[in-house]
C-alpha cells in the first residue's frame with residue numbers, strides 16, 4: 454500500500470472510493486466541497502439519519518456527479534484520536550469490501566505532523582487487511598493507495614506508519630497461515646529472512662536446545678515430528694544506542710494440548726498459539742525499517758504441542774534452562790514452559806526492560822474478552838510506558854495484579870513448582886509461573902490470548918489474526934530511540 458497526498462476539492466478528487474469524515478452535526482458544512490452534488494448527499498444523509506455520530510457510516514454511488522464513483526461518509530463525532538482511528542478503519546474495510554484500488558480520504562484533524570494522521574494511516578491498513586489467500590473465487594483487491602485530500606505532505610509519518618503496517622501484516626499472515634505451513638522450522642526461517650546489516654538471527658535446532666538445557670522447549674517439542682527451534686534476533690542501531698529492550702514471544706505453532714488433548718472446539722483455532730512470536734517478529738521487521746537508536750532483542754521458542762509416543766507426560770519433571778524443576782500436571786499448560794526458557798535466556802542478556810507476549814490462557818479471554826490484553830508487571834514505570842504506547846497505537850491493554858499471595862497455588866509435591874495453578878485466577882497464576890524465570894525488575898508479561906485472534910469481525914478487524922501489540926512494541930522502541938536519555 455502507498456500513501457499519497459492530493460490537493461483537490463472533494464468533487465474533483467480522483468479515486469475509486471471517496472471517504473469523508475464527518476464531525477457530529479456538521480454534515481452540510483463538511484460536504485460543501487462536493488460542489489453541486491452536495492445538496493443531494495446532504496438530503497440522503499438527512500433521510501438516513503446520518504449525523505456524524507462516531508462509528509456511523511453511509512455509502513452511496515455518485516452517478517458521475519463527482520470524479521469518484523462512490524462516496525462513503527463516516528462519522529467522526531468529536532474527532533478524538535480514537536474517532537479518527539475508527540473512521541479510517543471503516544474506510545479501509547469498505548475499500549476492501551469493494552475492491553477499491555485507490556481510496557481517497559478526507560478526515561478533519563489529520564494535519565501534517567499530527568498523531569491523527571499516523572492513526573489514520575495505520576487504521577486504514579488494518580481495516581483493509583483480509584486473509585483471502587486460500588479463496589478461489591470472490592477475492593477483492595487490497596488498496597494500492599490511500600490518498601489524503603488537502604492536508605499537505607508528511608513523508609516522515611508515512612515512512613514510520615508504513616513500517617508498522619508491514620510488521621503488523623506479517624504478524625497477521627503468520628497467524629492466519631495453517632499450522633501445516635507455519636511450523637517451528639518455517640517460523641524460524643521467516644525470522645532468518647529478516648537478517649540485514651542491522652539485524653542478526655541465531656537459530657538453535659533441537660539438539661542444540663537439548664544441549665543448552667532448555668528443558669521446557671525440548672520437553673514440549675518432543676511429541677511432534679516437527680522439531681522445535683529457538684530463535685534469537687538482535688537489532689543493533691548503526692549510530693549511538695539509547696538502551697536495550699528485549700521482547701519474548703510464545704511460538705507454539707499448533708497447540709493440540711498434547712496428551713491432555715483439547716476438545717475439537719478448543720483446538721480449532723490453535724494455529725494462533727504462535728501469535729506472540731509472530732508479534733515480536735513483526736515488531737522486529739517494523740523496527741529494522743524505522744531504525745531507532747536502541748538495541749532490540751527478540752527471542753522466541755517455536756514448538757508444536759502434539760500427543761504421541763514421544764510426548765512429555767503428566768508427572769514428568771522438566772529441568773528448565775535456569776535449573777528449576779517443573780512438575781507437569783497438564784500438557785496443555787505448555788506455553789509457560791516454552792516462555793520460561795526464553796525468559797531465563799533473555800535475562801542473561803541484561804536488557805533494560807524485558808516484555809513477553811503470549812496467547813497464554815483461556816482465563817485471560819474470560820476475564821478481558823477480545824479487546825484487552827492482560828498486562829502483568831511489578832514495575833509501575835514499565836506498566837506506565839506500555840500502557841501509554843498501547844494508547845498511542847490504539848491497542849487495548851489492562852493491568853492485572855501479580856500477587857505473591859497466590860504463589861502457593863503453583864507449589865509442587867516433587868518438583869520446585871508445577872505448571873498449573875487451578876481454575877481460579879488462571880491467567881494470574883500463569884504469570885506468577887513466568888515470574889520464576891526472570892530476575893529482572895523491569896519485566897512485563899502480556900497475555901494476548903483474547904486480542905491475538907478473532908473468531909468474528911471486531912470493529913474494522915477481519916476475523917483471524919490481528920497482529921496485536923506489534924505497533925505497541927515498535928512504537929516503544931521508536932520512543933526509546935527518540936528520547937534524549939534512557
Ligand code: BES
Pocket residue numbers: 708726783785786787788812813814815816818872873874875879902903
Ligand atoms: N494456548 C492456550 C491458551 C489459549 C486459549 C489461547 C484460548 C488462545 C485462546 C494455552 O496453551 C492453554 O491451553 N492454556 C490452558 C491452561 C490450563 C491447562 C492450565 C487453558 O487456558 O485452559
Ligand code: MN
Pocket residue numbers: 708710784785786787788
Ligand atoms: Mn495449551
Ligand code: ZN
Pocket residue numbers: 705708726785787788812813
Ligand atoms: Zn498454548
